[in-house]
Amino acid sequence: METRIEKNIDHAIKLLKTNQVVAIPTETVYGLAGNALHPETILKIYEVKQRPRFDPLIVHTDQLQKMEKFVEYIPDIIYKLAESFSPGPLTFVLPKTAAIPDLVTSGLASVAVRIPDHSKTLELLSQLDFPLAAPSANLFGQISPTKAKHVFHQLQNKIPLIIDGGECRVGIESTIVRYKNNQLEVLRLGGTTIDQLKRICKDIAVVTEQSEQIHAPGQLKSHYATRTPMIVGDIPQLLEQYKQKDCAVLSFSKSYTSGKKQIILSEKAELSEAAKKLFNAMHVLDSLQADIILTEEFPPVGLGLAINDRLRRASYREY
Ligand code: TXA
Ligand code: MG
Numbered sequence: 001m002e003t004r005i006e007k008n009i010d011h012a013i014k015l016l017k018t019n020q021v022v023a024i025p026t027e028t029v030y031g032l033a034g035n036a037l038h039p040e041t042i043l044k045i046y047e048v049k050q051r052p053r054f055d056p057l058i059v060h061t062d063q064l065q066k067m068e069k070f071v072e073y074i075p076d077i078i079y080k081l082a083e084s085f086s087p088g089p090l091t092f093v094l095p096k097t098a099a100i101p102d103l104v105t106s107g108l109a110s111v112a113v114r115i116p117d118h119s120k121t122l123e124l125l126s127q128l129d130f131p132l133a134a135p136s137a138n139l140f141g142q143i144s145p146t147k148a149k150h151v152f153h154q155l156q157n158k159i160p161l162i163i164d165g166g167e168c169r170v171g172i173e174s175t176i177v178r179y180k181n182n183q184l185e186v187l188r189l190g191g192t193t194i195d196q197l198k199r200i201c202k203d204i205a206v207v208t209e210q211s212e213q214i215h216a217p218g219q220l221k222s223h224y225a226t227r228t229p230m231i232v233g234d235i236p237q238l239l240e241q242y243k244q245k246d247c248a249v250l251s252f253s254k255s256y257t258s259g260k261k262q263i264i265l266s267e268k269a270e271l272s273e274a275a276k277k278l279f280n281a282m283h284v285l286d287s288l289q290a291d292i293i294l295t296e297e298f299p300p301v302g303l304g305l306a307i308n309d310r311l312r313r314a315s316y317r318e319y
Contacts, residue, residue: 001157001158001159001160002157002160003152003155003156003157003158003159003160003161003162004160004161004162005148005152005161005162005164006161006162006163006164007120007163007164007165009120009123009124009127009163011161012024012124012161012163013124013127013128015160015161016033016034016035016124016128016132017128019034019035019038019040019041019044020034020041020044020159020160020161021033021034021041021044021045021048021159022034022159022160022161022162022163023137023145023148023151023155023159023161023162023163024118024120024121024124024132024134024137024163024165025118025120025121025148025163025164025165025166025168026060026116026117026118026121026134026165026168027087027088027089027116027117027118027168027169027170027191028089028116028168028170028171028172028173028174028190028191029136029137029138029144029145029146029168029171029172029173029279030136030137030144030145030146030147030148030150030151030162030165030168031058031060031116031121031132031134031135031136031137032045032048032049032134032135032136032137032151032155032159033045033060033132033133033134034132034133034134035128035130035132035133036057036059036060036100036101036104036130036131036132036133037099037100037101037130037131038101038130039101039103041133042057042101042103042104042133043103045057045133045134045135046103048155048158048159049135049137049138049139049140050139050140051135051140052140053103053106054106055106055135055140056104056105056106056108056111056112057104057105057112057133057134057135058091058112058113058114058133058134058135058174059100059104059111059112059113059114059131059132059133060113060114060115060116060121060125060131060132060133060134061113061114061115061125061131061132062087062115062122062125062126063115064078064079064082064086064113064115066131067094067113067131069097069099070096070097070099070100070111070113070131071094071095071096071097071111071113072094072095072096072097073094073095074092074094075179077179077184077200077201078092078094078179080200080201081177081184081197081200081201082115084199084200085192085196085197085200086114086115086117087115087116087117087118087122088115088117088174088191088192089114089117089170089172089173089174089175089190089191089192090114090174090175090177090190090191090192090197091112091113091114091174091175091176091177091188091190092112092113092114092176092177092178093110093111093112093113093176093177093178093187094110094111094113094178095109095110095111096108096109096110096111104133110178112176113131114174117169118165118169119165120163120165121163121165124163136173137151137154137155137162138150138151138154139154139155141223141224141225142154142224142225143224143225143226143279143282143283143286143314144172144173144224144279145279146167146168146171146276146279146280147166147167147168147280148162148163148164148165150279150280150283153283167276167280168276169276170191170272170275170276171191171275171276171277171278171279171280172190172191172275172278172279172303172306172307172310173188173190173191174188174190174191174192175188175189175190175191175192175193175197175306176188176190177197183203183204183205184197184201184203184204184205185204185205185206185207186204186205186206186207186208187207187208188208188309189206189208189305189306189309190306191275191303191306193302193303193305193306194206194305195301195302208309223313223314223316224279224282224310224313224314225313225314225316226282226285226286226293226314227286228248228285228286228288228289228290228291228292228293229291229292229293229315230250230282230292230293230294230295230311230314230315231292231293231294231295231315232295232296232297232311232312232315233294233296233297234296235249235251235256235294235295235296236256238294239256239257239294242291242292242294245290245291245292246261246289246290246291246292247259247261247290247291247292247293247294248261248262248263248285248288248290248292248293248294249261249262249263249293249294249295250262250263250265250281250282250285250293250294250295251263251264251265251295251296252264252265252266252269252274252296252298252299253265253266253267253268253269261285261288261290263277263281263284263285265277265278265281271298271299271301271302271303271304271307272303274298274303274307275303275306275307278307278310279310282314295311295315297311298311
């Protein structure tokens with residue numbers, strides 16, 4: 001199957017209406033989208049992505065009201081958060097109704113929903129009478145795509161179409177929250193920061209650490225992985241330790257080597273710029289055939305928390 005890359009959404013609408021899967025741009029990362037109400041299409045998504053079925057998908061809509069028939073209820077606090085942050089990088093986990101196929105949620109009683117902030121995808125969703133299930137458009141376990149060409153490299157010949165919406169503005173996946181026992185819980189750190197959420201809801205628990213078994217089965221330890229092994233630590237010390245090796249370097253704001261295989265994510269030391277460029281930098285460094293990629297902990301505040309989470313997962317290796 002030849003994979004086309006198009007800026008226009010008309011062809012995508014036709015394909016999605018006939019239960020095909022299409023890569024779509026969002027503000028976070030590109031998604032691999034299909035009709036969320038059609039089990040065979042959902043199976044196709046899992047198959048193309050080579051994703052295990054125990055890892056549930058996020059359902060995308062352009063208006064929270066449209067989800068009312070697919071969820072049991074929407075707590076007031078979720079409406080309030082949506083008012084402030086949707087469209088945007090925030091996903092809500094809500095109790096699902098039977099209208100959402102069990103395949104979408106991997107058998108969980110809840111469904112994850114978000115309104116992505118990208119004009120092309122919002123236009124697309126407004127023209128469909130069903131929501132779109134979409135995981136990130138990478139192969140399972142690999143780096144998430146923030147450009148159409150990243151999707152093409154991983155999924156060419158497996159899907160008919162990629163909508164090119166340019167480089168993703170946020171660059172890391174959405175923050176996932178749910179409301180449980182009168183408390184807002186953060187299940188995945190992402191593009192909406194805890195500080196932003198706290199402006200709307202004071203009492204927040206971050207439960208991402210235990211999430212692997214219980215809350216978000218997709219929060220696997222080894223994820224977003226580069227093929228080149230990646231090590232997080234003190235870069236100068238690591239450069240000394242691995243001086244016999246061909247090292248690539250991924251740093252926040254400082255330059256650590258005169259070698260060519262270095263990417264500085266934000267010379268101005270801005271976390272939002274670093275987040276936006278992170279996955280592309282991982283794609284690029286991974287293609288340089290270095291022995292290892294050395295990187296560092298980012299400041300553990302704001303988007304730095306979500307970046308550190310991605311780096312930790314990318315560097316995790318089961319020995
Ligand atoms: O920014 C994003 O969220 C991107 C774009 C494409 O929207 N999507 C994305 O999807 O990151 P994906 O499939 O890579 O990650 C979805 C994660 C799952 O791995 C799982 O951890 C969590 O969402 N999830 C989905 N349904 C859930 C549920 N019912 N309860 C808890 N976690 C859920
Ligand atoms: Mg993903």
